[in-house]
Amino acid sequence: MNAPGTGNALVTLSLAELHALARDTLRAAGLGVAHAEAIARSITRAQADECHSHGLYRLLGYVDSVRSGKAEREALPVLTRTTPVILNVDARRGFAPLAIEAGVPALIEAAQTYGIAALAIHDCYHFSALWADIEPAVEAGLAAWCFTIGQCCVAPAGGTTPLLGTNPIAFGWPGPAGRPFIFDFATSAAARGEVELKRRAGEPLPEGWAVGPDGAPTTDPAAALSGALLPFGGHKGSALSLMVELIAGPLIGDLTSRQAKAVENGDAGPPLGGELFIAMDPAMFGRDTLSQRLDDADALFALAKAQPGVRLPAERRYAARARSREGVQIPSRLLAEIHALTQGDTEGERTRR
CATH class of the missing domain: 1.10.1530.10 (Malate/L-lactate/L-sulpholactate dehydrogenase, four-helix barrel)
Known part of the structure; x- marks a missing residue:
């Protein structure tokens, strides 16, 4: 296999x-x-x-x-607090995994103390999967979101020229039964890495994933990588991608995908940018007991899985x-x-x- x-x-x-x-x-x-x-x-x-x-x-x-x-080899990330619930990690142009490990424990502590907290990672080279970034917070009993820009290779709906990143979104919920509900997906029809793997294997892309340099639809991975990927779901995916550009860029004072592309050196590594985490503690919300609300969520998952063919993220x-x-x-x-x-x-x- x-x-x-x-x-x-x-x-x-x-x-x-x-x-x-x-x-x-x-x-x-x-x-x-x-x-x-x-x-x-x-x-x-x-x-x-x-x-x-x-x-x-x-x-x-x-x-x-x-x-x-391009990336700093030795620079260690620096954690600061703007307020008790607004945290920042300066990655100092290093890779994101170490910056995330420096910031997420503080995010968890702040969310468990105050009910909600946000963490911005600045000036990092992000190349990992977002589900792994938020999993520690979700395993700690929090609901969590994460957003980051991606390589500028996606055209907005109706367009043919790259303007947006693959701009993934992740969300996690602490259940059911110790196996957290976590999804992580690019707002493009497919992650750029998936297209690269198709090219390496000599396999065509599904229709609707990309356009070539001439703006025409293509199933050729090489043409897609020199043209533009497309957002999933047309204007809906395009709107979500723009949302990610705003909250992982201007909101936290970091780069948009287009700005990140402008400072790239052409290697095959990750783009420079930022990452935003939001974490909420369900224990701090709601009128019923936490156990009741978690049971209600588990019941929702069970009803979904009871339908033939349904698989939870x-x-x-x-x-x-x-x-x-x-x-x-x-x-x-x-x-x-x-x-x-x-x-x-x-x-x-x-x-x-």
């Missing part, structure tokens, strides 16, 4: 081996140990949940950004996570590219671009 977007043999690694491979590859590229460890944790979580577009594949872009000098990831305790399967071609990174071979693997 092959992983999506790969088309080659698979090699099984334990989660410990996967973490060590990611960490050691980043360290060999010159990234500081704190950042390398945080990114390795992020990549391992995504791969364990079979989120291939944000798992080990992302290591290629991280290394590109370290080698190009995150269920597939939880099943993958359980399987991954025995190891994860990595495409041999991807492993070869990663091993080549530690040997200084930066030209031979450029077929991934």
Whole structure:
């Protein structure tokens, strides 16, 4: 069995081996140990949940950004508080995972103390899956949202020129039964990473995902990457994408996707930008007891699942996570590219671009 977007043999690694491979590859590229460890944790979580577009594949872009000098290698994030419930982390142009690890525990504490809190991550290079960013807050019993811009490759509904990022949205609720309801999706028809995986595998895109450089609809991933992706759901997805641009950009004093593109250096890594978290403690709201309200939410989930064919968001990831305790399967071609990174071979693997 092959992983999506790969088309080659698979090699099984334990989660410990996967973490060590990611960490050691980043360290060999010159990234500081704190950042390398945080990114390795992020990549391992995504791969364990079979989120291939944000798992080990992302290591290629991280290394590109370290080698190009775009991302800071050693700078540690700084946490400050504007008010007791408005928190900020200056990532200092480092990668986001370490900044998130610095800020989310403080977000959880503030939300549990005051009922609601917000955390803005500034000047970070975000390349991870948002569900992993909010999962610690949700596991702590909070309802949480997260927003960030993405690479400027999406045209607004009715347009054909990139203006917006893939602009993902994540939401989490602390249930049912210890398996939080969490969704995370791009506001484009597909995440850019999914399109890149299709290109690597030589597979066509579904219709409606993209237009080519000439503005005409295309199913060719290469044409889509040089043209524009499209928002999901037409004007509805486009409006949500614009919302993300506003609240992860001007609201928190960070870049829009278009502004981030203007300062890019052309490597294959993540864009510069910000990230906004909002967390609320259900214990601080409502007229009924918390247990009653959580039971009501669980009943809603149960009624949805009682309908044939219904699957709750995150269920597939939880099943993958359980399987991954025995190891994860990595495409041999991807492993070869990663091993080549530690040997200084930066030209031979450029077929991934």
